[in-house]
Amino acid sequence: MTSPEMTPEEQTELDKALYDALNPLASALRSRASGLPEDRMWNADPVDVxxxxxxxxxxxxxEVKxxxxxxxxxxxxxxxxxxxxGAVWGITRQGARKKWPEAVNRPVPGSARTSAPLELCGGTAELMQETPSGGWMWAGTGADGTRGAADGGxxxxxxxxxxxxxxxxxxxHAVDRP
Structure with missing residues (x-):
């Protein structure tokens, strides 16, 4: 797969969508910085705008990154x-590895499972990745003592x-606290 190319029409539509999304954000940021209402943002000093x-x-x-x-x-x-x-992004394999170092999971030699803890709402869960399949599953205990896990396989x-x-x-399975 190579890097995607846009048609001029797609470029125009993308530009419009991005500007439509950007204008409210720019107005809100300007309003917070200046204390002026958002509807007056475009009437300000051109440099400030x-x-x-x-x-x-x-x-x-x-956010895009x-x-x-x-x-x-x-x-x-x-x-x-x-x-x-890298091919999709238009960079080398090494460039892709440098840009997204955690994107490709490499199994730890001698380990058949990778795991990570999760604590939430007074309960705990363990997230587990079995190699070589790479799929993730979970098992945990809620704050109320209920045990659970990913359904079946x-x-x-x-x-x-x-x-x-x-x-x-x-x-x-959280316990309500006053």
């Missing part, structure tokens, strides 16, 4: 290699997905 827009793009850039890392981790959890991710593609299911169980 331009800097507000630049600041909003910085927020969007940071975070979401990109999640997408790389998801691809890696499904078995994508750094070579494949259920394996989740990512640690985050297993954590979401374990977290739902722990919330369900």
């Amino acid at each position: 331009a800097l507000s827009v630049l600041g909003a793009w910085k927020v969007v850039d940071t 975070r979401l990109t890392a999640i997408a790389a981790g998801t691809a890696g959890s499904y078995g994508a290699s750094y070579e494949q991710m 259920t394996r989740y593609a990512t640690k985050e997905e297993a954590a979401a299911h374990a977290g739902a169980f722990l919330r369900e």
Whole structure:
């Protein structure tokens, strides 16, 4: 798979969607910084307006990088290699490994299982990844003492997905506190 190319029409639609999403964010950031109402943001000094827009793009850039890392981790959890991710991103395999160092899980030599603890709502769960399959599962005990685990042979593609299911169980079995 190679890096995707956009048509001019797709570029125009993307630009419009990004600007539509950016304008409310830029207005809100400017309003908080200046104390002025959002509807007056565009009537301010042009330098201040331009800097507000630049600041909003910085927020969007940071969020895009975070979401990109999640997408790389998801691809890696499904078995994508750094070579494949690099090809899609237009960089080398080494560049992809440097950009997303945690995206591809490598089993620890001599270990058949990777695990991570989760504490939530007074309960605990263990997230476990069995190698070589790479699927994640969970088992835990709620604050009320109820034990639970992933249903039957259920394996989740990512640690985050297993954590979401374990977290739902722990919330369900929390002890109400005054």
